[in-house]
Amino acid sequence: MCVKERDWVILQTSDGKNYLVEVKSQTFHTHKDSLFLGELIGRKFGEVVYGKRGEKFFLLRPTLFDFLMKVERATQIIYPKDIGYILLKLGIGPDKIVLECGAGSGALTLAMAYMVGEKGKVISYEKEAKFLEIVKKNLQKVKLSERVILKNVEVKEKFDEKEVDAVFLDLKEPWFLIEASWQALKSGSTLGIIVPTTNQISQCLKILEKYPFVDIEVVEILVRKYKTNPERIRPEDRMVAHTGFLIFAKKVNEK
Ligand SMILES: C[S@@+](CC[C@H](N)C(=O)[O-])C[C@H]1O[C@@H](n2cnc3c(N)ncnc32)[C@H](O)[C@@H]1O
Numbered sequence: 001m002c003v004k005e006r007d008w009v010i011l012q013t014s015d016g017k018n019y020l021v022e023v024k025s026q027t028f029h030t031h032k033d034s035l036f037l038g039e040l041i042g043r044k045f046g047e048v049v050y051g052k053r054g055e056k057f058f059l060l061r062p063t064l065f066d067f068l069m070k071v072e073r074a075t076q077i078i079y080p081k082d083i084g085y086i087l088l089k090l091g092i093g094p095d096k097i098v099l100e101c102g103a104g105s106g107a108l109t110l111a112m113a114y115m116v117g118e119k120g121k122v123i124s125y126e127k128e129a130k131f132l133e134i135v136k137k138n139l140q141k142v143k144l145s146e147r148v149i150l151k152n153v154e155v156k157e158k159f160d161e162k163e164v165d166a167v168f169l170d171l172k173e174p175w176f177l178i179e180a181s182w183q184a185l186k187s188g189s190t191l192g193i194i195v196p197t198t199n200q201i202s203q204c205l206k207i208l209e210k211y212p213f214v215d216i217e218v219v220e221i222l223v224r225k226y227k228t229n230p231e232r233i234r235p236e237d238r239m240v241a242h243t244g245f246l247i248f249a250k251k252v253n254e255k
Contacts, residue, residue, distance in 0.1 A: 003040045003059070008067075008141070010060035011035070011049075020062055020070045033057075064114050067142050068107050074134045077107035078170060078194060079243050081223045087115055089217075089248050090166035090190050094120060099164045099184055101125040101155050102171035106135030112168075113144040122147060123161055127154035159184040168192045174200070175207040182211050185251040193247040204247050213249035220245050 003009060003023055011019045013032045021028055025038045033051030043049060045061045068080050078086070086108065092098055094117035103109050103126035112122045126132050129152050139145040151160075158180045159167075166189055167181040174193045181191045191213065193204055201218055208216055221243075225236045 002042050002044055005038075005041055008062050009040060009045070010062045010066055012058040012060055014056050018060075018066065020066050064111060068111060071105055071107050071110065071138045072134050073105045074131050075104035076196075077105050079107075079240070080111075081221050081240075082194065082243055082246060083108055083111045085219070085221055085246065086168065086192050086194075087111060089246075090168060090192050092116060092166060096120045096165040097123070097161075097163075098166045098168070099123045099125075099159060099161055100168040100170065101159070101174075101177060102169065103135050103150065104131060104170065106138045108168065108170065109135055109148060110138055110142060110144060113139065113147040114142070116147055118147070120147060121149060123149045123151065123159075123164070125151045125153050125155050125159070127152070155180065164189070166190055166192070168194075170194050173203075175203045178204065178207045178213075179211060182213070182251055187251055187253055189251055191249050191251065194244040195247070196242075196244045198245065201245050201247060208247075208249050212252045212255040214252050214255070215248070215250040217248045218245060219248075 005023055007023045009021060009023060011021055013030055021037060023037050023040045027034050027036050033053045033055030035051045035057060043059055045059055047059050049057045049059055051057060065080050092112050092115045096116050098112050100108060103124040109122055109124050116122060132150050132152050139148055155177060161184050163186050164184050165186060167185055169177055195201055224239050227234055227236060
């Protein structure tokens with residue numbers, strides 16, 4: 001399939017830098033060279049295109065990973081390394097109804113919207129209207145707005161929804177919403193929480209113990225990238241050492 005106007009594409013420069021760009025009638029500038037994006041219309045992914053000064057650009061298909069790394073950010077976001085595990089643990093897939101509190105910039109919202117398919121829904125609470133505007137923009141970019149119900153509400157005690165397939169909390173004091181999450185979840189389904197510090201984990205565990213939750217897990221996901229020279233394979237010098245701790249628990253009817 002050929003590239004069309006308004007498609008999003010990745011342009012990779014010869015030194016391996018990736019740029020996520022929308023194909024439209026405008027010139028795109030990089031440290032290497034510039035390129036008129038309109039020239040990409042009708043080209044095929046995988047082709048090499050040349051800039052004005054003759055520099056090579058590889059024309060690549062963006063994946064959800066690329067969109068997540070390039071979301072417009074107004075808050076701390078959840079990174080793909082954590083999102084992958086969250087989606088699997090929460091069982092997010094086609095037709096699911098998922099609730100999250102703390103939409104922030106919408107990185108997780110976008111990934112969940114992608115996974116629930118056309119018939120699923122993501123219900124996303126966010127207290128700050130200005131952040132919701134960013135979430136809306138990020139969703140429009142990937143054409144997933146239809147799958148998300150955004151609620152500009154500061155949740156204090158409970159959610160409006162019942163019988164949802166999964167709940168995820170990303171806010172400063174998530175323990176205040178553990179009871180609300182239990183009320184909203186379908187029995188047997190999973191609550192997920194992300195917190196940046198260990199004392200927040202303790203607070204969450206103390207409250208989780210008080211409610212009928214089982215299968216409690218606390219996990220941290222570390223990703224170490226390697227240099228790709230086949231003669232000198234070794235880890236990259238720098239890594240993202242810390243993002244957050246993940247907590248999961250399954251709702252049961254009684255304990
Ligand atoms: C770290 S950000 C979430 C980032 C988001 N998960 C992402 O991947 O982009 C936390 C958000 O929770 C929101 N928040 C905090 N307490 C809240 C509450 N009680 N109800 C709704 N939103 C809340 C904050 O305004 C903030 O935008």
